Amino acid sequence: MKILVTGSSGQIGTNLALKLQRDGHEVFGVDKRQNTWTDDFPYLLQDLAGHYAAFRGGINGVEYPEVDLVVHLAAHAKVHQLVRQPHRALENAVMTFNVLEYARLRHIPIVFSSSREVYGDVHRFEDYSEAVADFAYTESTYSASKIAGEAFVYSYARCYGLPYLVFRFSNVYGRFDNDLHRMVRVLPLWIHKLSRGEPITVYGEDKTLDFTYVDDCVDGITRGVMALADGRLSSGTINLAYGKGNRLLHAAELIGRELGVDPQITVAPPLLGEVTHYVANVTKARGLLGYEPQVPLEEGIKRSVEWFRSWRVDHPEEEIAVVEDPDRTAGDIPHGYKQPAGAA
Ligand SMILES: NC(=O)c1ccc[n+]([C@@H]2O[C@H](COP(=O)([O-])OP(=O)(O)OC[C@H]3O[C@@H](n4cnc5c(N)ncnc54)[C@H](O)[C@@H]3O)[C@@H](O)[C@H]2O)c1
Numbered sequence: 001m002k003i004l005v006t007g008s009s010g011q012i013g014t015n016l017a018l019k020l021q022r023d024g025h026e027v028f029g030v031d032k033r034q035n036t037w038t039d040d041f042p043y044l045l046q047d048l049a050g051h052y053a054a055f056r057g058g059i060n061g062v063e064y065p066e067v068d069l070v071v072h073l074a075a076h077a078k079v080h081q082l083v084r085q086p087h088r089a090l091e092n093a094v095m096t097f098n099v100l101e102y103a104r105l106r107h108i109p110i111v112f113s114s115s116r117e118v119y120g121d122v123h124r125f126e127d128y129s130e131a132v133a134d135f136a137y138t139e140s141t142y143s144a145s146k147i148a149g150e151a152f153v154y155s156y157a158r159c160y161g162l163p164y165l166v167f168r169f170s171n172v173y174g175r176f177d178n179d180l181h182r183m184v185r186v187l188p189l190w191i192h193k194l195s196r197g198e199p200i201t202v203y204g205e206d207k208t209l210d211f212t213y214v215d216d217c218v219d220g221i222t223r224g225v226m227a228l229a230d231g232r233l234s235s236g237t238i239n240l241a242y243g244k245g246n247r248l249l250h251a252a253e254l255i256g257r258e259l260g261v262d263p264q265i266t267v268a269p270p271l272l273g274e275v276t277h278y279v280a281n282v283t284k285a286r287g288l289l290g291y292e293p294q295v296p297l298e299e300g301i302k303r304s305v306e307w308f309r310s311w312r313v314d315h316p317e318e319e320i321a322v323v324e325d326p327d328r329t330a331g332d333i334p335h336g337y338k339q340p341a342g343a344a
Contacts, residue, residue, distance in 0.1 A: 002026045007073030009035040011177045049091040055101045071111040072099045082142040083273040092145035109163035109228040116170040117143040129281040140273030163234040165224045170241035174214035180322045204270035207248045210241040213295035223289040241280035242293045258305040
């Protein structure tokens, strides 16, 4: 198949594009940033958040190669950043609209990357099956952007018969997530800090999340792509996670153990807009896609630390203090960070 992956320079996009290629598909990526991990698949640099009028050929009239399906991952993906900069939430919705228009004109299926954030923090200790999402309750502007994206997708299915799958991801971690100069994610940040002997802060003493190793996430997406392509599924909203909760504090301890250090941890209250307890029910993914997550947190952290270390050996210039600035925007390069060779 020929597959368009938006957000192809991001963590999930890079892992997914490489896997689809390994599986024998042709991948074409679109992202507004260069891929800092690999040159192994072709992609176009394009800002997908513009208010465009032309969608023939490609978004904003740019000629894309012919594709059979779109996986739409491009987004501002940091919850707290969008609370502080809500215009980015609107950009997420605009990107989804643009990608949907492109898919509608070609009548090709779309896979949309939603989030467990659409559930908000209200069901905390109930069962998170897909049907409990209540869109009248919206935890954050990021949640709003994903709810808006889902709503657009459902409306395109109803009005134009567009085939789709919506996946709700949860805390994806592992390979290609350590570009901390761009986007601070909790597990690679802690690997970075603890390996440098620096203290870390855990926001939410009891915060319990469903951490998903990236290979499990990408396996689930690939299964969805195949099910859409061969017509087994034409619609569906599916939780894609490991299916088990782990306290953030436990994750910090596991990283410390893997690095052989005793972590210095400060506990602080959760940040505004954050979900504090989420364990996915993945029964639907199992039933519809034969999805069986393979990597529990202990093993995932082991693999993540190994990968992080091997990347650092080849990129010693990244061995600098990380500025945890929640307002930093995707694509911004902080002062003092050395750009990768070949970057614009
Ligand atoms: N990683 C997770 O834990 C997680 C959890 C839930 C949902 N998601 C969703 O999955 C998707 C992929 O997440 P990720 O972790 O790979 O994030 P990421 O930030 O690594 O990748 C997103 C990519 O989108 C690109 N992008 C942003 N704005 C753009 C624009 N205007 N035009 C073109 N490209 C643009 C970014 O440059 C980035 O490369 C996102 O939609 C995210 O919201 C991720």
